[in-house]
Amino acid sequence: MATSKSLPQPDREEIRVEAVLQALGEPVRLQIVRALAAAPEGIACGELELPVTASTRAHHLRTLREAGVTSTQTEGTKRISKLRREDLESLYPGLLNGVLAAPR
Amino acid sequence: MATSKSLPQPDREEIRVEAVLQALGEPVRLQIVRALAAAPEGIACGELELPVTASTRAHHLRTLREAGVTSTQTEGTKRISKLRREDLESLYPGLLNGVLAAPR
DNA sequence: GTGATTGTTCGATCGTCATCGTACTACGAT
DNA sequence: ATCGTAGTACGATGACGATCGAACAATCAC
Numbered sequence: 001m002a003t004s005k006s007l008p009q010p011d012r013e014e015i016r017v018e019a020v021l022q023a024l025g026e027p028v029r030l031q032i033v034r035a036l037a038a039a040p041e042g043i044a045c046g047e048l049e050l051p052v053t054a055s056t057r058a059h060h061l062r063t064l065r066e067a068g069v070t071s072t073q074t075e076g077t078k079r080i081s082k083l084r085r086e087d088l089e090s091l092y093p094g095l096l097n098g099v100l101a102a103p104r
Numbered sequence: 105m106a107t108s109k110s111l112p113q114p115d116r117e118e119i120r121v122e123a124v125l126q127a128l129g130e131p132v133r134l135q136i137v138r139a140l141a142a143a144p145e146g147i148a149c150g151e152l153e154l155p156v157t158a159s160t161r162a163h164h165l166r167t168l169r170e171a172g173v174t175s176t177q178t179e180g181t182k183r184i185s186k187l188r189r190e191d192l193e194s195l196y197p198g199l200l201n202g203v204l205a206a207p208r
Numbered sequence: 209g210t211g212a213t214t215g216t217t218c219g220a221t222c223g224t225c226a227t228c229g230t231a232c233t234a235c236g237a238t
Numbered sequence: 239a240t241c242g243t244a245g246t247a248c249g250a251t252g253a254c255g256a257t258c259g260a261a262c263a264a265t266c267a268c
Binding site: 019029044045046054055057059061075076077078079 | 213217221
């Protein structure tokens with residue numbers, strides 16, 4: 001049986017804009033967010049191509065999740081992360097689109 | 105005669121989204137940005153009510169200016185800072201409004 | 209079971225940054 | 239010129255965070 005569990009994350013009303021902006025302001029994390037934005041079905045940690053080691057990758061994914069930017073579900077040994085687009089759009093309408101509109 | 109000079113700042117195309125997000129992610133700076141958003145005519149450094157000393161205030165204003173978030177003009181001994189709304193809206197449409205929509 | 213895969217957690221290191229006080233500059237008023 | 243005001247620049251400190259390697263945990267395949 002494929003057990004699937006959600007990792008802890010802040011509720012929508014607990015999300016703080018400073019934490020979101022700080023999370024998005026780190027280059028590696030912004031790169032992750034761009035990849036997640038291009039993959040609505042979510043991405044497993046290991047599938048992200050990043051210039052850092054696996055432990056640093058885990059650290060950034062945790063930061064994004066705890067800031068309320070992403071949600072993570074375990075699928076077997078994989079952990080699928082997705083953007084919390086609805087929550088972010090509801091809290092800060094236009095913010096995410098504006099960030100994603102930035103030239104790379 | 106009232107001499108008026110603009111302090112150096114990045115051109116629109118030099119603005120990096122990481123720097124903008126990082127600048128906005130600091131609580132004191134976000135407070136400054138909120139105050140500037142409420143005062144389209146600009147605010148002098150000393151008129152900002154912040155829980156930090158003058159030197160820290162100057163540091164944050166410099167960070168915002170160098171990130172491309174604000175512009176600063178000298179008016180006598182005062183330095184008037186304004187939000188670069190047009191540039192930010194052009195680069196990251198919706199971002200600033202989204203941030204300002206956040207509950208305090 | 210063993211082993212391989214996937215990912216996290218822990219501890220350490222190193223750099224960056226927010227903060228402060230002090231000294232300094234620039235301008236205006238007297 | 240002297241004084242007061244507005245703000246910056248510098249140097250130091252302390253805290254936070256990005257990074258890594260190594261050890262650990264959980265699941266799947268065999």
